[in-house]
Amino acid sequence: MITAVDISEASAGEARRRVAAAGLANVQVLQGDIFNLLFQPESFDHLFICFVLEHLSRPVEALCILMDFVKPGGTITAIEGIMVLHTSILTALRPTKPFRARSSCKGEPAAMP
Numbered sequence: 722m723i724t725a726v727d728i729s730e731a732s733a734g735e736a737r738r739r740v741a742a743a744g745l746a747n748v749q750v751l752q753g754d755i756f757n758l759l760f761q762p763e764s765f766d767h768l769f770i771c772f773v774l775e776h777l778s779r780p781v782e783a784l785c786i787l788m789d790f791v792k793p794g795g796t797i798t799a800i801e802g803i804m805v806l807h808t809s810i811l812t813a814l815r816p817t818k819p820f821r822a823r824s825s826c827k828g829e830p831a832a833m834p
């Protein structure tokens with residue numbers, strides 16, 4: 722099962738329309754805020770984050786929140802366009818052993834470079 726989330730109900734609705742048009746039965750599209758998602762920790766094998774972090778005022782915090790939803794040994798793909806990844810984001814993405822997202826997510830960058 723693939724779960725997609727967008728804070729905009731209009732965007733989620735458009736995504737649902739496209740999912741239906743493609744005949745996909747294994748995709749659910751939810752309206753939700755990255756900063757207030759109700760999934761259980763370690764729920765997903767993989768996260769695909771696409772052109773979202775660059776629109777947020779607190780991208781590192783968002784990434785840390787999202788990382789908690791990945792199962793141990795899971796993976797994340799983040800694709801962003803205009804944003805130069807701050808080193809804090811790269812540090813947050815660096816896996817530790819055992820994998821614990823929160824331990825490598827301390828604070829926001831003071832300013833984007």
Ligand SMILES: C[S@@+](CC[C@H](N)C(=O)[O-])C[C@H]1O[C@@H](n2cnc3c(N)ncnc32)[C@H](O)[C@@H]1O
Nearest residue numbers: 726727728729732753754755756771772773776
């Ligand atoms: C540039 S669009 C990218 C949409 C889609 N991910 C794609 O790649 O086509 C950015 C999207 O981020 C969503 N967004 C912004 N803030 C969000 C948040 N806090 N939680 C979830 N989605 C958010 C917007 O509603 C918008 O649809």
